[in-house]
Amino acid sequence: DMKVTQMPRYLIKRMxxxxxxxxxxxxxxxxxxxxxxxxxxxxxxxYISYDVDSNSEGDIPKGYRVSRKKREHFSLILDSAKTNQTSVYFCASSSGNTGQLYFGEGSKLTVL
Amino acid sequence: QQQVRQSPQSLTVWEGETAILNCSYEDSTFDYFPWYWQFPRESPALLIAIRPVSNKKEDGRFTIFFNKREKKLSLHITDSQPGDSATYFCAASSDTNAYKVIFGKGTHLHVLP
Structure with a gap:
């Protein structure tokens, strides 16, 4: 079954x-x-990741970093979260350059 | 610099009417244009897509019209249904731009019964 899974779905953190x-x-x-x-x-x-340990900045990388140690797993890390990083974060995957993205269900982050 | 622009920001039509959603882009190297739709509290999902080798792509009630010279495309939804109410995103990607898929800000479509 084709699926992209995000965890956690909801998260509240302090600045x-x-x-x-x-x-x-x-x-x-x-x-x-x-x-x-x-x-x-x-x-x-x-951020975009082309494969394990092959990552590239997207349009708004400031304040974020990523890690991809296995092809099936991609992490987004916020070191010292800021209130303006309150948002819904979506992970997606695609095969090569088909342009067709499969999205996860989203992770709603609130930074207080 | 916004590479993919959409208009209108919001659109309301009556059931049975044709909804027209517009999109334009800057980068002439873009060679794939998918449209995604997103229902409230759900994630975006691919609806229909076109490559510049064609100027029209049809899938049921959904049709993309593409004008390469003017760098514009539009999504036409005929016989609109209340279930079509969603946010529609025009996106673009390019083989020469390292698989980046760039999204517009979206058009909120409301179909009234």
């Missing part, structure tokens, strides 16, 4: 705390993405 968002996919897709979605701003690309 300055570290945040780990995790994403897994069961399709052996090479390419994985992290986007954030804010009202009126659409989906903004944070």
């Amino acid at each position: 300055g705390e570290n945040v780990l968002l995790e994403c897994g996919q069961d399709m052996s897709h090479e390419t994985m993405y992290w986007y954030r979605q804010d009202p009126g701003l659409g989906l903004q690309l944070i």
